[in-house]
Amino acid sequence: MTYIAAIGAAQREAMVADKRVIVIGEDVEANVYGTTGGSKSRAEKGDFVQEFGRNRVRNTPISEEAIVGASIGAAMTGLRPIVDLSYSSFLYMAMDQLVNQAAKNRYMFGGQGSIPIVFRSAMFYGLNTGAHHSDRPYPMFMNVPGLKVLVPASAADAKGLLRQAVDSDDPVLIFESVPLWGSKEEVDESEYRIPFGVARVRREGTDVTIVGISGSVPQAVKAAEALAEQGISAEVIDPRTLVPLDTRTILESVRKTGRLVIAEPAHRTCGAAAEISAIVAEQAFDALRAPIRRVTAPDMQIPFSPALEAGFYPTADKIVAVTRTICGNNAPTDL
């Protein structure tokens, strides 16, 4: 099953299981990206509007602040909305509602009520869509107490994490990696959930820990395979959820390997890699045998031209090169 199909499957499961679950967002009725139906044709079986009706599948105006705000109000009064915000660059349009209402209401009101809501958005980076459609803004939201932040990197994780997110009584942001939408993985057809705060160890190793985030996970796995051929044993960890973050698994791995490389597609400053670096430096400094290294996108807006955008994000080659610099190979690198 593909990553995008897994998201559609989780949405369908959740809507079948609970009448309070609605899907709301721009273009959700037409199944534009393939998450609200089995095919592109409404006449064919599997279309969400046919199956659940327009009361529960809500096409919205292009109006992010109202969509998010109304979904928060709906969640506070009995629904469990899945909000499809399509491109994650559009989250900025609804910043006030996400930060001042979704994240704060339960706390400010002393635990009165809860906000069971899932915000889905997709990161279209690496696809030459220019600066207004290419953001990877998940680190910003890690900085907002009250939100949970998920970054699934595979089909099976996308399905299980989305199901868990719909069950959560707190606001959850899921950032999908569009470069991974077409990637396939064996996915259990029956219902299952993946708990938050539990990392997935993609590969075990002893010389270096490579933490991959979102679209960088497959690159980290590929890098580990290449490193193995060069005699370096890399452990690859995908945290899967950044809030909550499975610090225990990361720290245990670093204590075993003594080295850490973190790869992620977001900007460098204050990214998830920066936070994980700080946690490891604070709590496992004595185990480190080499400096921590980050492989990230530069602190630069995303240019349009393929000639300019190519090279912005972590690739297996970059991860290999950076990892080698802390594993005894002193080849110079300017990455």
Next chain:
Amino acid sequence: MSLSNDVMLEMQRRMLRIRLFDERASKMLKRGQIPGTIHTSIGQEAQVVGACMALDKHDNMTGNHRSHGHPIGKGSALGPLMAELVGKGTGVCKGKGGSLHLADFAVGSLGESGITGSSIPIAVGAALSAQVLGDGRVGLCFFGDGAANQGVLYESMNLASAYKLPVIFLCENNHYALSTPAHTVTGGRIWERAAGFGMPGVCVEDGQDVLAVYEAVKAAVDRARAGEGPTLVEVMTYRFREHAEGLRLNVDYRNADERERWTSRDPIALFRAVLIDRGVADAAAMDAMEADIAREVDDCVKFSDASPYPDAKVAFEHLYTDAYETEALQ
């Protein structure tokens, strides 16, 4: 519209609760017993109570910056509200919200908001819930003339109109966004903007008349419940006190004539006269009601005084519904 005597007496009672509660809170703030700032509804009681009384207890409401009147108007108990203003653990929000963020879910008060206009779509969402679940509830959002110029209002009105949601947009136009006169920053009339969204807009020119407000909002509520969608109601009113008490505002931006014109139309005094004139109650009964409310306010202060401040660990609770973060963050 003929209302029962009981309903009219309840209107006066709730207006008095707001007035006496806010007057007491103002004194406590000056004495340093309430931290921060407060925004009183004194002068605007008719508009708050007229709107809230048009709702049922189970209908949902969101408030705004001017924040104590709305939950009181919706029927909240005073003790936990006062305790919240003081920052006590028995506060309605356990000391986490304070004056600007009162909420009382028990009476459908989904929260006040410190961000101008921010709570408007929340009420729209409550109406969306009602529509999806078919539970017959309506939502009402209060916002000021200042919030009327926030884009989120128009996104919310459009969404509500497109979906025919059972929601009432209630603009309490008290003529000033802090110090800025509404007419200097507002193009046209606010209620007329409803037409652009295909919904009725009405203006209550005398927002000091609780019955006039009630009547306008009740018509909007009936319309919403009948599945006919949202309404924008603008109510012209005036705040008798400063925008915020506790802030050091050193300018006098309102002229004496204007102030006198409005303060001579005290909504509570006006309605008292109406009640006596209609034979609903005599002066002695009205005095007794006022004395009752004064005792209620005394009691709410006693409740607050007797309540402990929250334990410091409470600061780490209520962020999430599960406990993982509490331990991780301390």
